[in-house]
Amino acid sequence: MGRRSIAWRILALSAVLSLVVGACGGEATDDTTDETSATDSTTSGETGGDVPNPDVLVVTVNDDVFNLDPAAVNGNDVGMDVILNVYDRLTAIAAEDGAVIPSLSTEVPSLENGLISADGLTYTFPLREDVVFSDGTDLTAEDVKYSWDRVVEMNLPEGQAQLFENVAETRVVDDHTFEVTLGAVDASFLAFLAAHPVASVVSQEAVEGNGGVVAGQPNEYMAQNMVGSGPYTLASWERSDRMNFDINPDYWGEPAHLPVRWELIVDSPATGLQAKEYDIVDISPTDVPSIEPIEHAVVDTSILDLQVLQIGMNMNIAEGALPAGDTIPLDFFQDVRVRQAFNYAFNYQGYIDGILGGLGGRGSFILPVEMYGYDPDAPIYPTDPAMAEQLFTEAGYWEDGFTISIASDQTHEGFTGAALTLKDSVEALNPNFHVNVNAVPEAQFDEILVTDPLPIAMWSYTSSQYSTPDAYLFDSALSDGRYGAVNSFVDGYSDPEAIDALVRSARTELDEDARLQILSEIQNVLYEEAMWIMPANEGAPSARGEWVTGHIENPMWPRPSQYWAIYDK
Amino acid sequence: MHRYIGRRLLGLPLVILMVSILVFTLTRIGGTPIGPYLEPGMTDEEIAALEERFNLDEPLPMQYVAWLGGVVRGELGWSAVAAAPVVDVFRQRIPASFELGAFAALWAVTLGIGLGTFAARRRNRMGDQIAGVVAVGGASMPAFWLGIILLIVFWSYLGWFPHGRSDSVIWNSLPHPTNFYTIDAILAGNLNALRDALWHLVLPALTLGYAAVGIVTRMMRSSLLDEMGKDYVDAARARGLPENLVVRRHARRNAFIPTITVIGLSIGIMFEGTVVVETIFGWPGLGNWMADSVLSGDQGTTLAFVIFTSILFVSLNLAVDVLYGYLDRRVVLRRT
Numbered sequence: 001m002g003r004r005s006i007a008w009r010i011l012a013l014s015a016v017l018s019l020v021v022g023a024c025g026g027e028a029t030d031d032t033t034d035e036t037s038a039t040d041s042t043t044s045g046e047t048g049g050d051v052p053n054p055d056v057l058v059v060t061v062n063d064d065v066f067n068l069d070p071a072a073v074n075g076n077d078v079g080m081d082v083i084l085n086v087y088d089r090l091t092a093i094a095a096e097d098g099a100v101i102p103s104l105s106t107e108v109p110s111l112e113n114g115l116i117s118a119d120g121l122t123y124t125f126p127l128r129e130d131v132v133f134s135d136g137t138d139l140t141a142e143d144v145k146y147s148w149d150r151v152v153e154m155n156l157p158e159g160q161a162q163l164f165e166n167v168a169e170t171r172v173v174d175d176h177t178f179e180v181t182l183g184a185v186d187a188s189f190l191a192f193l194a195a196h197p198v199a200s201v202v203s204q205e206a207v208e209g210n211g212g213v214v215a216g217q218p219n220e221y222m223a224q225n226m227v228g229s230g231p232y233t234l235a236s237w238e239r240s241d242r243m244n245f246d247i248n249p250d251y252w253g254e255p256a257h258l259p260v261r262w263e264l265i266v267d268s269p270a271t272g273l274q275a276k277e278y279d280i281v282d283i284s285p286t287d288v289p290s291i292e293p294i295e296h297a298v299v300d301t302s303i304l305d306l307q308v309l310q311i312g313m314n315m316n317i318a319e320g321a322l323p324a325g326d327t328i329p330l331d332f333f334q335d336v337r338v339r340q341a342f343n344y345a346f347n348y349q350g351y352i353d354g355i356l357g358g359l360g361g362r363g364s365f366i367l368p369v370e371m372y373g374y375d376p377d378a379p380i381y382p383t384d385p386a387m388a389e390q391l392f393t394e395a396g397y398w399e400d401g402f403t404i405s406i407a408s409d410q411t412h413e414g415f416t417g418a419a420l421t422l423k424d425s426v427e428a429l430n431p432n433f434h435v436n437v438n439a440v441p442e443a444q445f446d447e448i449l450v451t452d453p454l455p456i457a458m459w460s461y462t463s464s465q466y467s468t469p470d471a472y473l474f475d476s477a478l479s480d481g482r483y484g485a486v487n488s489f490v491d492g493y494s495d496p497e498a499i500d501a502l503v504r505s506a507r508t509e510l511d512e513d514a515r516l517q518i519l520s521e522i523q524n525v526l527y528e529e530a531m532w533i534m535p536a537n538e539g540a541p542s543a544r545g546e547w548v549t550g551h552i553e554n555p556m557w558p559r560p561s562q563y564w565a566i567y568d569k
Numbered sequence: 570m571h572r573y574i575g576r577r578l579l580g581l582p583l584v585i586l587m588v589s590i591l592v593f594t595l596t597r598i599g600g601t602p603i604g605p606y607l608e609p610g611m612t613d614e615e616i617a618a619l620e621e622r623f624n625l626d627e628p629l630p631m632q633y634v635a636w637l638g639g640v641v642r643g644e645l646g647w648s649a650v651a652a653a654p655v656v657d658v659f660r661q662r663i664p665a666s667f668e669l670g671a672f673a674a675l676w677a678v679t680l681g682i683g684l685g686t687f688a689a690r691r692r693n694r695m696g697d698q699i700a701g702v703v704a705v706g707g708a709s710m711p712a713f714w715l716g717i718i719l720l721i722v723f724w725s726y727l728g729w730f731p732h733g734r735s736d737s738v739i740w741n742s743l744p745h746p747t748n749f750y751t752i753d754a755i756l757a758g759n760l761n762a763l764r765d766a767l768w769h770l771v772l773p774a775l776t777l778g779y780a781a782v783g784i785v786t787r788m789m790r791s792s793l794l795d796e797m798g799k800d801y802v803d804a805a806r807a808r809g810l811p812e813n814l815v816v817r818r819h820a821r822r823n824a825f826i827p828t829i830t831v832i833g834l835s836i837g838i839m840f841e842g843t844v845v846v847e848t849i850f851g852w853p854g855l856g857n858w859m860a861d862s863v864l865s866g867d868q869g870t871t872l873a874f875v876i877f878t879s880i881l882f883v884s885l886n887l888a889v890d891v892l893y894g895y896l897d898r899r900v901v902l903r904r905t
Contacts, residue, residue: 066605067652068652074606223653224653238661239853265857266851271720275724275728411864445609446608447866450609452613
């Protein structure tokens, strides 16, 4: 027998053996005697009563993690969820009712307990003395000061350092007492500390031993590694595939029930839940119809998202900046009648029923339904074509019509769906009205929105998710806020100074009743000014296997779930 | 032969250089490397700080020189998508893609050659028709559709095969000196891990390789039919050789010559298909990573990937040519 013939036979035999060995491997997952490896799912053919993956909580996310450093993570990175579970902050959000509770601090500072100074500017935090980082070092007030100071000193554009701009000074009183002085009174400060990853406490020793702090430069070690004090530790991270989290044996609080495995960028959560491979799946409203029929799935659609869908209007149009074909004048959106007309034209119910599959609601201007301070009695625009026509006529655009472009981020169907709904709504009013929708990839969309001057008249996107009402207002209502400065809200508002003063007062008013009244007044004023179109508050459905226990639907928690430690099977 | 290989290898850096200049220029013109970091509402100062970090204030040629210098030093930059150095991510992901590609190619080539031979020897009979159906199926079924169907049937409902590359616990229990799951399992003498690795490979390899089966089958069939009609085959039969030996030892060897070119091409095309297959099966390979990087505007990763695929394709072409020369000595003599 020739050598070539033998070689071919060996090759063929190897191929056959591979298939045979692989075919025999399918039942191996149930044959293992290794107790710790009992994490493979039960087959869907087995009867109910079996708990799949009994020793680990498997959670899917349909996005990727970009950064694990509290100083560098941005507001849309699911890495925020990881940071919230592996690092601690001075305060926390209670699971049941969203109240601010102690965490690293043994008490929540207040005027009553004297831990907030009489002028409302200085906060004193007595720290727990039994907290250690996962590398065994003690957590002291020095670490808290270091953690906050490094965020400010690094001041990364992609990070959230601006959230500390009201912090005037941080002080270490002693090893277990930390003090912070604000530049201005902030009624939301404690809630911000509880819920925002940027306020997380990192190990000074770990950072200094791995690149330290360099102004304007990210820390590569901190982007990939975590030395925290929270209920979990990061065990492994296989990029764009999965992350494994172990229970922290040295955690100072109630220990977690189960280790966690995060499956990243899962495009088919329904298929995996059907196969009992996943326990909690990250879904959008459009996934609900495919998951509800799964007999062992529990779907909760009661909560609305804290991110508010928004359509922006450019009040700072520069000559020649818009796409060729747009016929609107430079001051088009500076006329409040035009802005209101677009609001009246939009088909809100059609958008919610169609694009969002019925899972959505109407928030106010600008607050989402589930946010503290939301006023259910605040006015919102109904779909009223007659009113839209009247306003367009008064503004002088009815006869000649116009052509306008809107950009949308095509990564989420809600964004482009809103743009298309706007197109249908406006074009249905008048055959001389034309709306061109430019759906582009996320990277390109982000570039468009940071280009100065804006090369687009309108855009469809979402607000960030915040834990305090004034954060939404500062972002989307203040004339020199993030969007106000770029869009030149000052040219659109009837009285920008008065509105800005009102918005700022919502942050500095410490009396709760008075604060709620201010927030209500703001929502009424912003309704009249109509600086945005607010298509909807998207639903935030959650889905899990029926074997998952301890699950709590807290609207303040970002999806897919904030505190894994409370879940069990 | 050696001079021929040497000449080809000497030309490789020049090809890579030209491709890198072209791709670098196009990516810079078409976007910005700070794309993954941009957020709506960023101030001009924040954008300027990002641009300074990535040397975007330098002229384009200087940016290229700086990037090239990094490549020469082995620094391919930071992957914003993976939050890790590009080199590290490559090291982790290349074995995953190669392992999948190797098994896909193995079964595609084995089945394609076998089916093509089977069909040629049963020309216009039932066996030939069946082989034709299998081949057309591979060419006509989109990989994304096939993969999803296989997942729904064999993973979701029957539970016979798993999703992803590995069982997390088994994977974490194994050292990974090579990052090839199968090889690491063999090196560790862990049969459970080897079984897990192969079991996870079945569905994605089947999906990825099936398109190539059709091409290889048809090429092998037509080449073999062509050879079997030649005089030397008749002469071999006339000498009394068994038909199996005539086909295997004489006709098929010459039929491989055009088929190998097609195999090389198919493997190259198969590599492109890894983007879809890896995404569907949650396979942590290069294709998956590339898709995310391109959509996120992660230019550092995209550039590194383009360089890598350039080297891969040129190397594959060289390997095919060498094999060609080995199979047909006339080719080698003419070129040297």
